[in-house]
Amino acid sequence: MPDPPGPPNPPAGQVAWLADPARLPDLSSAQAATVAAFFAGLPPGHADRLAQTYPDVVGNLDGAPLELRYAANRRQSPHWNDRQPLALDLRGDGRIVEVLGDLRQATAVTVLVPGVDDTLHNFDTGHGGVLRRAPAWQGRQLYERMRADQPDAPVAVIVWLGYDPPEGVRRAAIRQERAEDGARALTRFVDGLVVDRPELAITVVGHSYGSTVLGIAAPDLTEQVTDLVAIGSPGMSVDRAADLHTSARIWAGTAPTDWTRQLPGIRIFGAGHGRRPTEPAFGALPLPCDNVDGHDGYFAPNSAALLALASIGADPVRDPR
Structure with a gap:
């Protein structure tokens, strides 16, 4: 019997992210420096809104701010509330x-x-x-x-x-x-x-x-x-x-x-x-x-x-x- 597949593509939350009225960019395969530049260019408070709305996306973006990723992944699962999860996919x-x-x-x-x-x-x-x-x-x-x-x-x-x-x-x-x-x-x-x-x-x-x-x-x-x-x-x-x-x-x-x-x-x-x-x-x-x-x-x-x-x-x- 073959091994069961891993989590499916696209990345978790990606469909909703791309459907956002703000026309968010597809960062799923972007280089880490590109991701970092995207978050650095956001207006005040906007990164926090994205982490709250799309925690499964933001929490897994290499290059996104460290504390933002922790917060997004803790939001996904209370098990991680007192720990430092830098990525989390529940699928x-x-x-x-x-x-x-x-x-x-x-x-x-x-x-x-x-x-x-x-x-x-x-x-x-x-x-x-x-x-x-x-x-x-x-x-x-x-x-x-x-x-x-x-x-x-x-x-x-x-x-x-x-x-x-x-x-x-x-x-x-x-x-x-x-x-x-x-x-x-x-x-x-x-x-x-x-x-x-x-x-x-x-x-x-x-x-x-x-x-x-x-x-x-x-x-x-x-x-x-x-x-x-x-x-x-x-x-x-x-x-x-x-x-x-x-x-x-x-x-x-x-x-x-x-x-x-x-x-x-x-x-x-x-x-x-x-x-x-x-x-x-x-x-x-x-x-x-x-x-x-x-x-x-x-x-x-x-x-x-x-x-x-x-x-x-x-x-x-x-x-x-």
Whole structure:
């Protein structure tokens, strides 16, 4: 049975937005800088009206003002009233992007890209009810570790479930169509983070299938992305780090008992994700994972991987090895 499709196109709320008598522009595929310019040019109070009238549009526009997006997404669902949702789509498996920390003041941001079976509905609880699989929990562990290690560092963590991961390790998981869609969305999202923020340094961490998303996005990501990290990776869609065509440092680590170690590092007839990035021939910097337990243990408190991720993310120019 094929995997169910993700949320349908057009984007949520887009039909009503385009029918507005004010003749609002179609920003659904616009560059983040174009979106930012649109909101900067609105008369006083007009942006707030748009967020109230079309929260599902404004809350998901990369490049729109940060606080406006938070407010729009909280308006969509009371579950997020005390949190910082930078994107929210309630359809299907859903989409959610959550910010931990003060993104406006941060100069170093780490973006986490989750993998297979993660949805809006298990974002807080983990698929199968296993908390350490929960993207929200993983993001909190990393943010708290960064704050504990460097209390004065201006950092933020973003958990980016802005795409529709495959459901289970089935056909969609061994192919790259979902990752390609995710890579396009990730690139637009990161572009939105750096609009008028030339000082911002970004680390992007891909877990499991999220690392495949990361590999496909790598050539198109802004040069303000200083580090790309693959953990528990089935492959990044290429056979060598050099083929990612990025100036960012490439890191890779896999737990001794991670099941992805058993996957064949190949890509043939559209199946597979290429050489595993932990293989020496790939050419990635090694991320320590010696005490990590299984495929979902990378964010456990005091794991070697968590400590290394916190070091890379809080101070991108420092080598944590």
